[in-house]
Amino acid sequence: MAHGPAKGIGRWLFTTNHKDIGTMYLWFSFSMFFLGGFFAMVIRAELFAPGMQLVDPNFFNQMTTMHGLVMVFGAIMPAFVGLANWMIPLQIGAPDMALPRMNNLSFWILPCAFIVLASTLFMEGGAPNFGWTFYAPLSTTYAPASVNYFIFALHIMGASSIMGSINIIATILNMRAPGMTLMKMPMFAWTWLITAFLLVAVMPVLAGAVTMILMDINFGTSFFDAAGGGDPVLFQHVFWFFGHPEVYIIILPAFGVISAIIPTFSRKPLFGYSSMVYATAAIAFLSFIVWAHHMFTVGMPIAGELYFMYATMLIAVPTGVKVFNWVTTMFRGSISLETPMLFAIAFVILFTIGGFTGVMLALAPADIQYHDTYFVVAHFHYVMVAGAVFSGTGAVYYWLPKWCGRMYNEALGKVQFWLAFIGFNIAFFPQHFLGLAGMPRRYADYSLQFADWNMVSSVGAFMYGAAQVLLLYNVLSTVIAGKKVTEPKTWEGAEGLEWTVPTPAPYHTFTTPPEVK
Amino acid sequence: MLANAKQFIMRVLTPFLLFPLAAAAQAQQSGTWREVLNMTPGVTEVSRQIYDLHMIILWICVAIGTAVFAVMFYSVIVHRKSRGYKAANFHESTTVEIIWTVVPALILVIIAIPATKTLVNLYDTSDAELDVKVTGYQWRWQYEYLGEGVQFMSDLSSSNDQIYNREEKGEFYLAEVTEPLVIPVDTKVRFLITANDVIHSWWMTDFGVKKDAIPGYINETWARVDKTGVYRGYCAELCGQGHAFMPVVVHVVEKDExxxxxxxxxxxxxxxRELASQQFSLEELMERGEGVHNRTCSACHQTSGEGIAGVFPPIKGSALALGPVEDHMNIVVNGSPGTAMQAFGGQLSEVDIAAVLTYQRNAWGNDTGDVVQPVxxxxFKQGQ
Incomplete structure (x- = not known):
C-alpha cells in the first residue's frame, strides 16, 4: 500500500486526497449550516410575535439575505460537493479525483469567500440587505457599501463551484473502472454528472449578473438603471436564468442519494434505473427554459406568461416519474427503517409536497396570489430543507460508518430524525396558511391576524434547530467514540463498489482498478 | 455592557416564557385561526376564478398525494423485513413508466385550460372606466386619478409606538393608512403601476391583483369590484427596510359617493394651490413641518434627525441644514442621484416642503432662524 496521510496541519492545507478534501467540504458545509441556521433563528425569534422586539427592520433584512446566501452557497452546495468527493471515486472505482490539485484549490478558496461575506456583518452600513436574489436597483443604487464585498465573495464561490464541477465531469468521464459503463454507474454519480454540467453552464451567468451590478455601482454603467436607459427587469431575467437551474443543482444530487438509500433498505434494486437517468436529464434540460416563472408579476406579455406556465408545468412529469420509481422500489421490498431510510422516506413525502406546491405555483394566474408570500417560502423550504438537507443528513448516516469505521448511535439517530421531522413540519406547514391568507415574505413585522401561525412556526423552527445540535453531537460522538465496525458492507442490502473496500475506507483505494462485470 | 447583555437576554427569553399565555390570549382575542388557513375568493370575477383554479389544483394534488403515499405506507407497514417479508426482484417495466408519464401529462393539460382562460381575462385591461396611477415610493404609495388633477400619498398610519411595543396594537396594525385609495363599485378600474425608486409590488388580495411597480416601467392591471367595503393588502416585493410598513388600503364605495x-x-x-401663495409664521411652519418630517423623512433620518450612522446621514447639526437654504431645498426637491434620497419636489406640496425645510433648520438645536415660505x-422650482 502507498504512504498514508501527512502529519499535522499540512495534511489539510496541502492535501490532494479526495477523502481528505471531501471531509473538509463536509465539515465546512456543516459549520455554514449552523451559521445560516443561527440567522434563521434570529428571523424566527423576531417573527415570534407582532411588533419589532429583537432587531430593527434593516438588520432583519440582512438576516434573511445572509440566511439565504449562506444556506444555498455555503451549506447545501458544498455538502454535496463533499459527498461527491468522498463517494464518486469510490463508486466508480477510481483512485482519486481526476484533478486533485485543483480539488484542493476549489475547496480552500471557499472559506475565504465566506470570511469575506460574513465580515460584511461587522461593516459600517451593515451586511447585504436586499435578499439573496439581490434585485436591482435595491442592490445597486440603494445598496449598503458592503455590496462590493458580497460581489467579490460570490465571484469566488462561483469559481470554486466551476472548478469542482469540471473536476467531477473529468473524473466521471475518464476514470471509471474497466467495465463500468455510463449506464452501470450508481445514480449518485449520474445525478452529479448532470448537476456538474448545469453548474458549468450557469455559474458564469451569475458571475455576469454580479459583474454588471459591480459596474453599475462603481463604474457609471446603467445595465439595470432605468434612469440611464437600463432595465431593472433584465436583471431578473439574468438572475433567474442562473437561479432556476441553481435549484436543480441543489436537488439533483439529493435525488442521487435517495436513489442509493431506498434500494439498500428495501433490499431490492432501484426500479426503472434508465428512466431515472432520463428523467434527471429531462429535469436538467427543462430547468434552462422555465426561469421567468419566478417573474409572473413583472408585467410580461401574455404570450411569455403562457409559455413559461406551460413549460414549468412540464417539470412535474419527469419529477413524478422519479417519485413513482422510488415508491415502486419500496413496493414488495423487504424494508427496514434505519435512520438513513427514515430520512429517505421523509424526503419522498416532503419533497412530493414541495413538488405539489410547485405545480400550484406554476399556474400563472394562481401565482398572482401566491407570488412573494409565505406560500412560496413554505414551498421552497419543503424542497430545499426537506429535500436537500434531509437527503444530506440521510447520506451522512448512511456513509458515516464507511468514512470513519465507527457506527453511529441508532437510537439517537432516530430521536434526531423525529425531532427534525416534526420540528420541520411545525415550522413550515403553517407557512402555507400564512401565505394563502396574504402574508408577504421578507416581512420584518406583520398584521395581527398572522400572529398565531407565526408563533407556531417559530416554535417548530426552534425544534428543528435543536435537532441539528443533536445531529452534531451524534456525528461527533460517533467519530470520536462510536462502536468500531470493520465489515466492508455496513448495510445488508447495500450494492456498489464503495461497499467492496475495507471499512473504514483506507487513505488510498482502488490503486488497482476493480473489474466491473 | 453587562446590563445590555442582560436586557438582550430578557428580550430573547420573554416571548418563550410568555408563549402559552400569549398564544391563548391571542387565539381568543383575534379569533382568526379559521380565517388564516386558505385563500379567500375575493370580490372580483378574476379573484374568484383564481380561487377556483387554486381549489381545483389543490384537490388534484391531494388526490394524487393520497394515492402515492397510500402505496408507500402500505409497503412500509406490510413489506417489512421484521415481518419476514422476502423482497421481490422486479426492477423494470416500460409499460408502467409510459403510464405514469402520460397520465400526469394529461392531467396537466386539463388544468392548463382553466388556467389559460383566467390568465386571458386577467390581462384584458381594455374599456376601463377609470384610470388610477399607482406609484411606489420607499415606503408609501402615491395614487393619482389621471385627468382629474387629484393625487395624494398613502402612508402607514400605525404608530411607531405600536411597532416598538410601547402601545397596544390596533385591530388593523400595519394594514391601515393615512389616506386610502377610493374607487367606485361595479366599475372597471385600470391601475397603471410604476415606482420611483426601487421595485415594489402592489398587492390587493381580494381583487386578485398583484403587479410589480418597477422604476422605468408602467405596468397595467385592472379590477371591477362588485362589493363595497374596505380592503387591505400589502407591498409584496422586498423594497428595503420599510417593506413591511407600506400597506395598500382601498375603499370601494357607491358610484355617487x-x-x-x-x-x-x-x-x-x-x-x-392657493395656500402656496400665502405667508406663514415660523410657529405655523414648525408645527406643520414636524408632521411632514415624521411622516416622510423619519423612516431614514429618524424623528430625532440623527439618521443612522453609515447608512442615512443626520440632519441635526449637519452642514446642509445649517448652510445656505438653496442647497438644502435643492436636495429635498431634486433628491441626491445615486443615493436613497428621493426627489420630493413632485411628492410634497410647496407648503409641505417649505414647512419641513423650516422645521429641519430650526429643530434639534439647529436654530438657524430661517423661515422658508411656500412661495x-x-x-425655486420655476427657476430651475
Missing part, C-alpha cells in the same frame, strides 16, 4: 368624494378632493387640491419653493 365616489363622485362626491372626487369633487371634494378637487376642491381640496385647489385650496392647497420660495415655488420660485
Amino acid at each position: 365616489f363622485a362626491q368624494w372626487l369633487d371634494d378632493k378637487k376642491a381640496e387640491a385647489e385650496t392647497l 420660495d419653493v415655488l420660485m
Whole structure:
C-alpha cells in the first residue's frame, strides 16, 4: 500500500486526497449550516410575535439575505460537493479525483469567500440587505457599501463551484473502472454528472449578473438603471436564468442519494434505473427554459406568461416519474427503517409536497396570489430543507460508518430524525396558511391576524434547530467514540463498489482498478 | 455592557416564557385561526376564478398525494423485513413508466385550460372606466386619478409606538393608512403601476391583483369590484427596510359617493394651490413641518434627525441644514442621484416642503432662524 496521510496541519492545507478534501467540504458545509441556521433563528425569534422586539427592520433584512446566501452557497452546495468527493471515486472505482490539485484549490478558496461575506456583518452600513436574489436597483443604487464585498465573495464561490464541477465531469468521464459503463454507474454519480454540467453552464451567468451590478455601482454603467436607459427587469431575467437551474443543482444530487438509500433498505434494486437517468436529464434540460416563472408579476406579455406556465408545468412529469420509481422500489421490498431510510422516506413525502406546491405555483394566474408570500417560502423550504438537507443528513448516516469505521448511535439517530421531522413540519406547514391568507415574505413585522401561525412556526423552527445540535453531537460522538465496525458492507442490502473496500475506507483505494462485470 | 447583555437576554427569553399565555390570549382575542388557513375568493370575477383554479389544483394534488403515499405506507407497514417479508426482484417495466408519464401529462393539460382562460381575462385591461396611477415610493404609495388633477400619498398610519411595543396594537396594525385609495363599485378600474425608486409590488388580495411597480416601467392591471367595503393588502416585493410598513388600503364605495368624494378632493387640491401663495409664521411652519418630517423623512433620518450612522446621514447639526437654504431645498426637491434620497419636489406640496425645510433648520438645536415660505419653493422650482 502507498504512504498514508501527512502529519499535522499540512495534511489539510496541502492535501490532494479526495477523502481528505471531501471531509473538509463536509465539515465546512456543516459549520455554514449552523451559521445560516443561527440567522434563521434570529428571523424566527423576531417573527415570534407582532411588533419589532429583537432587531430593527434593516438588520432583519440582512438576516434573511445572509440566511439565504449562506444556506444555498455555503451549506447545501458544498455538502454535496463533499459527498461527491468522498463517494464518486469510490463508486466508480477510481483512485482519486481526476484533478486533485485543483480539488484542493476549489475547496480552500471557499472559506475565504465566506470570511469575506460574513465580515460584511461587522461593516459600517451593515451586511447585504436586499435578499439573496439581490434585485436591482435595491442592490445597486440603494445598496449598503458592503455590496462590493458580497460581489467579490460570490465571484469566488462561483469559481470554486466551476472548478469542482469540471473536476467531477473529468473524473466521471475518464476514470471509471474497466467495465463500468455510463449506464452501470450508481445514480449518485449520474445525478452529479448532470448537476456538474448545469453548474458549468450557469455559474458564469451569475458571475455576469454580479459583474454588471459591480459596474453599475462603481463604474457609471446603467445595465439595470432605468434612469440611464437600463432595465431593472433584465436583471431578473439574468438572475433567474442562473437561479432556476441553481435549484436543480441543489436537488439533483439529493435525488442521487435517495436513489442509493431506498434500494439498500428495501433490499431490492432501484426500479426503472434508465428512466431515472432520463428523467434527471429531462429535469436538467427543462430547468434552462422555465426561469421567468419566478417573474409572473413583472408585467410580461401574455404570450411569455403562457409559455413559461406551460413549460414549468412540464417539470412535474419527469419529477413524478422519479417519485413513482422510488415508491415502486419500496413496493414488495423487504424494508427496514434505519435512520438513513427514515430520512429517505421523509424526503419522498416532503419533497412530493414541495413538488405539489410547485405545480400550484406554476399556474400563472394562481401565482398572482401566491407570488412573494409565505406560500412560496413554505414551498421552497419543503424542497430545499426537506429535500436537500434531509437527503444530506440521510447520506451522512448512511456513509458515516464507511468514512470513519465507527457506527453511529441508532437510537439517537432516530430521536434526531423525529425531532427534525416534526420540528420541520411545525415550522413550515403553517407557512402555507400564512401565505394563502396574504402574508408577504421578507416581512420584518406583520398584521395581527398572522400572529398565531407565526408563533407556531417559530416554535417548530426552534425544534428543528435543536435537532441539528443533536445531529452534531451524534456525528461527533460517533467519530470520536462510536462502536468500531470493520465489515466492508455496513448495510445488508447495500450494492456498489464503495461497499467492496475495507471499512473504514483506507487513505488510498482502488490503486488497482476493480473489474466491473 | 453587562446590563445590555442582560436586557438582550430578557428580550430573547420573554416571548418563550410568555408563549402559552400569549398564544391563548391571542387565539381568543383575534379569533382568526379559521380565517388564516386558505385563500379567500375575493370580490372580483378574476379573484374568484383564481380561487377556483387554486381549489381545483389543490384537490388534484391531494388526490394524487393520497394515492402515492397510500402505496408507500402500505409497503412500509406490510413489506417489512421484521415481518419476514422476502423482497421481490422486479426492477423494470416500460409499460408502467409510459403510464405514469402520460397520465400526469394529461392531467396537466386539463388544468392548463382553466388556467389559460383566467390568465386571458386577467390581462384584458381594455374599456376601463377609470384610470388610477399607482406609484411606489420607499415606503408609501402615491395614487393619482389621471385627468382629474387629484393625487395624494398613502402612508402607514400605525404608530411607531405600536411597532416598538410601547402601545397596544390596533385591530388593523400595519394594514391601515393615512389616506386610502377610493374607487367606485361595479366599475372597471385600470391601475397603471410604476415606482420611483426601487421595485415594489402592489398587492390587493381580494381583487386578485398583484403587479410589480418597477422604476422605468408602467405596468397595467385592472379590477371591477362588485362589493363595497374596505380592503387591505400589502407591498409584496422586498423594497428595503420599510417593506413591511407600506400597506395598500382601498375603499370601494357607491358610484355617487365616489363622485362626491372626487369633487371634494378637487376642491381640496385647489385650496392647497392657493395656500402656496400665502405667508406663514415660523410657529405655523414648525408645527406643520414636524408632521411632514415624521411622516416622510423619519423612516431614514429618524424623528430625532440623527439618521443612522453609515447608512442615512443626520440632519441635526449637519452642514446642509445649517448652510445656505438653496442647497438644502435643492436636495429635498431634486433628491441626491445615486443615493436613497428621493426627489420630493413632485411628492410634497410647496407648503409641505417649505414647512419641513423650516422645521429641519430650526429643530434639534439647529436654530438657524430661517423661515422658508411656500412661495420660495415655488420660485425655486420655476427657476430651475
